[in-house]
Amino acid sequence: PADVPNIQFAHARMGPFFQEEPRLRNQFSQDAFLRGFLKRHVCSKHLHEMNGRLQELGERVTTDIYELSLRMESEPPRLEQFSAWGSRVDKLITSTAWQNMKAESRADPDHRRPILALKLLTSKHVTRLYQMTQFYLFEPSGGLYGCPLAMTNGAARTVELLQGTQPWLYDQTFPHLTSRDPDQFWTSGQWMTERRGGSDVASGTETVAVEQTDGTYKLFGYKWFSSATDADMTLTLARVVDKNGSTGTSGLSLFYLDVKSQTSKIQIMKLKNKLGTRQLPTAELLIDGATAYKISDEGRGVSAMSQMLTLTRIHTAVHAAGAMRRIVNLARDYAGRRKAFGRRLLQHPLHVHTLAGLEVEARAAAIFVFEVSRLLGRQETQAPSEELEVEADVLRLAVPLLKLYVSKQSVSVVSEGLECFGGQGYIEDTDLPRLLRDTQVTPIWEGTTNILSLDVLRAIRKSASKPAVHATKQSESDTSSLPPILHNFRRDVLARVSPGKETRSLEVAGVKVETALAEVLAHWSRLDQTQQDMSARETAFSLARIYMGALLVEHAAHSSATETDVYTAQRCAQNFVA
Ligand code: UCC
Numbered sequence: 001p002a003d004v005p006n007i008q009f010a011h012a013r014m015g016p017f018f019q020e021e022p023r024l025r026n027q028f029s030q031d032a033f034l035r036g037f038l039k040r041h042v043c044s045k046h047l048h049e050m051n052g053r054l055q056e057l058g059e060r061v062t063t064d065i066y067e068l069s070l071r072m073e074s075e076p077p078r079l080e081q082f083s084a085w086g087s088r089v090d091k092l093i094t095s096t097a098w099q100n101m102k103a104e105s106r107a108d109p110d111h112r113r114p115i116l117a118l119k120l121l122t123s124k125h126v127t128r129l130y131q132m133t134q135f136y137l138f139e140p141s142g143g144l145y146g147c148p149l150a151m152t153n154g155a156a157r158t159v160e161l162l163q164g165t166q167p168w169l170y171d172q173t174f175p176h177l178t179s180r181d182p183d184q185f186w187t188s189g190q191w192m193t194e195r196r197g198g199s200d201v202a203s204g205t206e207t208v209a210v211e212q213t214d215g216t217y218k219l220f221g222y223k224w225f226s227s228a229t230d231a232d233m234t235l236t237l238a239r240v241v242d243k244n245g246s247t248g249t250s251g252l253s254l255f256y257l258d259v260k261s262q263t264s265k266i267q268i269m270k271l272k273n274k275l276g277t278r279q280l281p282t283a284e285l286l287i288d289g290a291t292a293y294k295i296s297d298e299g300r301g302v303s304a305m306s307q308m309l310t311l312t313r314i315h316t317a318v319h320a321a322g323a324m325r326r327i328v329n330l331a332r333d334y335a336g337r338r339k340a341f342g343r344r345l346l347q348h349p350l351h352v353h354t355l356a357g358l359e360v361e362a363r364a365a366a367i368f369v370f371e372v373s374r375l376l377g378r379q380e381t382q383a384p385s386e387e388l389e390v391e392a393d394v395l396r397l398a399v400p401l402l403k404l405y406v407s408k409q410s411v412s413v414v415s416e417g418l419e420c421f422g423g424q425g426y427i428e429d430t431d432l433p434r435l436l437r438d439t440q441v442t443p444i445w446e447g448t449t450n451i452l453s454l455d456v457l458r459a460i461r462k463s464a465s466k467p468a469v470h471a472t473k474q475s476e477s478d479t480s481s482l483p484p485i486l487h488n489f490r491r492d493v494l495a496r497v498s499p500g501k502e503t504r505s506l507e508v509a510g511v512k513v514e515t516a517l518a519e520v521l522a523h524w525s526r527l528d529q530t531q532q533d534m535s536a537r538e539t540a541f542s543l544a545r546i547y548m549g550a551l552l553v554e555h556a557a558h559s560s561a562t563e564t565d566v567y568t569a570q571r572c573a574q575n576f577v578a
């Protein structure tokens with residue numbers, strides 16, 4: 001009305017204030033912590049090459065790759081089970097964005113650089129680290145395409161390890177699983193979970209394998225979760241039975257199944273309606289006589305698959321750590337743009353303290369992921385040595401600890417991160433809620449938190465029956481009763497904090513790590529078997545935090561460390577034992 005001055009809201013006007021959006025800048029150049037870690041561990045020749053590629057990827061995950069992921073989210077997969085004329089067709093319809101992501105991830109380097117240039121470096125032992133840092137940048141913009149890539153990566157490693165006993169399998173699949181040519185590249189599934197149980201796979205698997213006269217097997221069963229429904233091949237578990245249906249051994253065996261050539265024998269019964277990971281075609285599958293090849297010894301399927309689990313568990317942690325990094329980057333940027341009570345959020349001490357806490361958690365998760373990837377690369381490529389044997393023990397414990405801790409923590413960090421945007425954090429079109437939905441799955445798949453805590457116990461108990469790698473030194477006699485794997489874990493942690501303890505600013509943090517470790521190990525040694533089972537989760541959380549604390553202290557004690565690195569180590573060390 002004419003009698004109200006400076007009117008701001010009327011038909012075609014919505015008021016003068018619009019909040020600036022948070023901006024996503026190059027995710028590699030913004031990540032001083034990642035660059036610092038690489039500088040510590042990669043020689044200058046490779047570092048230059050690696051930095052160049054990661055810089056490029058860091059940009060693409062904020063532009064074209066990110067755009068693809070938005071389309072993948074808004075055009076989820078669909079299942080057409082019957083044709084218009086009633087025939088069963090089980091046609092999985094994925095978006096062009098999903099299909100483009102497959103091509104993009106492998107694009108011929110002569111035409112366009114692949115998103116994930118896995119074979120770039122000549123120095124093999126840092127290749128795993130390089131690979132996982134790429135996934136770390138890629139995952140929050142990857143539209144869950146990292147899921148089939150993770151399973152493919154795990155399958156590639158599994159067939160590589162089986163090369164001695166199954167050379168034909170290696171020849172037939174490995175070049176495809178690692179190909180950079182999109183027309184040649186295959187993805188693999190990992191079909192383990194059935195209706196009776198996804199944790200207790202040994203009792204839960206009802207799928208049977210019937211041997212044929214030519215030595216192949218026909219599989220019959222119902223896979224309750226398959227996230228790689230459009231995969232070219234899969235590795236799967238089944239129980240061998242004779243023609244009368246009785247089992248040979250009680251255990252499961254591992255099978256290779258070429259999916260793309262036998263779609264008529266694998267019915268897609270249903271696409272799952274999920275909280276998140278909506279871009280991903282997760283389905284229930286009925287396997288009705290598909291031909292498969294037994295690739296493990298009979299009854300040794302779980303063991304033969306364990307390296308695949310190692311890879312996919314690391315990928316899960318990479319996804320979770322990547323989500324934390326993304327939300328913290330966005331929240332920090334937003335805090336510089338949003339004002340409340342007359343000041344930018346970045347000028348409110350409490351908000352800054354909240355962000356700093358999230359930054360510490362994101363860094364702790366990141367360094368855990370980077371170090372485990374580095375150790376894995378060393379195991380895969382270096383000649384056997386006593387040092388590597390000790391590292392193998394550390395890695396065996398670190399993988400379940402990494403997966404269980406970082407996954408769980410990512411849900412809490414991403415959730416807190418959403419709150420940093422106030423109400424906007426809850427609004428779908430900001431694309432922020434997707435991060436929470438897609439991280440909520442990480443504690444569940446690839447082994448739940450409890451199952452991985454029990455896996456830590458499995459590793460400790462198995463090691464208890466083996467002799468120690470190192471003779472016990474006098475000063476270590478008080479811990480000589482520890483199972484060798486814990487003994488080696490302890491040595492590793494102490495070696496990492498030792499330089500920090502000599503640095504004034506890190507001394508307290510270093511001592512806290514040592515004390516917490518001593519307390520956890522002493523407490524653990526006093527428990528009987530049932531008590532160990534009952535407290536497996538607390539033990540695992542404590543060991544994970546202690547390990548991250550040790551990694552951060554070690555990082556902060558390095559000559560290239562910054563003040564922020566020191567603060568991170570100090571703050572992480574404030575809260576150790578679960
Ligand atoms: O969820 C899935 C895919 C989701 C999508 C993937 C995305 C990846 C990231 C993407 C980012 C975007 S696939 C389903 C995953 N399912 C699981 O993880 C199953 C969880 N359950 C377990 O882990 C259980 O603990 C089982 C299945 C391993 C338990 O089986 P058993 O048969 O009862 O276990 P045993 O008898 O204790 O172990 C059998 C053998 C032993 O070796 P031997 O006989 O030589 O003593 C174990 O030491 O397997 C060995 N073993 C292992 N070895 C068992 N676990 C491990 C391990 N983790 N490492 C090495």
Ligand code: FAD
Pocket residue numbers: 190191192193196197198199200225226227228274277282441444445446447448449450451454
């Ligand atoms: P259950 O085994 O029934 O577990 C239920 C609860 O009991 C959990 O909290 C668990 O921690 C707890 N529990 C079980 N046993 C114990 C114990 N001994 N001690 C203490 N607690 C215990 N699987 C595949 O094989 N391939 C796939 O591609 C795949 N994709 C998936 C995609 C999505 C989106 C999801 C959500 C799952 C997918 N899964 C896939 C399945 C996933 O791996 C399983 O759901 C998971 O391993 C848990 O198994 P479950 O669902 O049978 O739970």
